Amino acid sequence: MALDHAILVSLLEKPGSGYELARRFERSIGYFWTATHQQIYRVLKRMESDGWVDVRDVPQHGRPDKKEYSVAAAGRDALSAWLHAPIEPESVRHDLAVKIRGAAFDDPAALIGEVERHRQAHTDRLARYLAGEARDFGTPAPEDVRPDGDDPRVTDTPPDVDEPRDSGGQSGVERPLDAERELQHAVLRGGIAYERMMIAWLDDVLATLARFRTARS
Amino acid sequence: MALDHAILVSLLEKPGSGYELARRFERSIGYFWTATHQQIYRVLKRMESDGWVDVRDVPQHGRPDKKEYSVAAAGRDALSAWLHAPIEPESVRHDLAVKIRGAAFDDPAALIGEVERHRQAHTDRLARYLAGEARDFGTPAPEDVRPDGDDPRVTDTPPDVDEPRDSGGQSGVERPLDAERELQHAVLRGGIAYERMMIAWLDDVLATLARFRTARS
């Protein structure tokens, strides 16, 4: 249900096409929500017919034309209503934890490679988040980048927050840009804390699994 | 897709009825997976017709009869195959983070109460996990129970890991009970680390939101 609202927030931060939204969901918004382009186009169409968003055809040179979506008044109201309604603390779903408990019934040590793969994925994500934080929020990013030894091997550092939009929007500026940036940063810090926790926990799991290394038939 | 496997793991740890499984998903398994009884009955029926589980009618005195499910050979094979196949690191979905970024466009301070509610829920869960850990794994649970001041107010302490099953199963004991307990404990430690991280992050968010307390029109 919150995909609608995630899209609204993203369009408020900066209007854009379905394709552009899909890329944002692989970057900054991906810290806390994922969505494929199929989902996004479906929701955009519904929100358009509900009058939550406005569409504008943008012809482009050297590229296919695109539809630029922006939030309409009704969409803003819907978002506001959702923001003021309480939501239940989210339920967790960790496939890997199912595997770890299941490993007790099938060679625990065989899981080590899989857990290491996940640890690497989280290390990569952490490196991306930290690079984005340094770039977009100018944090010094000093000493303890990693809670433990092991090379993060950063592969790429694309911008995680979309380029700051031009300060002159035509739809009534309503809030100092500070709040937008500060809250984006707070969410990013949550992503960083999450990745750090996961890496530390996966190290814990690896140490536990290692104790069963010779136990198989 | 992993609900099937979560149920198989739970039934391997101890056979039981759909109703009992539903209660386990509110307790120990709830650390990493949630499911309602409707889902569970649906999956059990499918797994039964696929020969993954066996059913046994158990008449009871003073209570409705129940169907006790246990894992069949085919179910064990299916679980094993899944354990050996790689899975992608899970995608995150945090409604609250959507709200936090959305708050920039609608009175940030209005979110404070909501964030405090979530903080309390995570504090409660942490207290439950720690109580379960102390009970089932005998950890001393010493100094820093909470990373910050605020009363957790523990309401209840039900058993989080189901009672240790009788050591004499009839279906071929294959592994010292150590692995089962150690891995359950590792997963529980993950739940504890997650709740601690969330509490610390929500404090961070609250501090950030407080900076916008007087900013509304």
Place this chain on the structure above:
DNA sequence: ACTCACATGTAACGGGTTACATGATTGA
């Protein structure tokens, strides 16, 4: 009489995933 815990389901809806499909332009 009423409520709670136990116990098992059906049905409808909506959202997420995966597969399939099209077409333009740029650069190797």
Place this chain on the structure above:
DNA sequence: TCAATCATGTAACCCGTTACATGTGAGT
């Protein structure tokens, strides 16, 4: 010529959520 990026969609399936439904026995 082939692959990659930009750009937008349709269709089918499965899973999770919510609402509805039924019935027993124990305790207040």
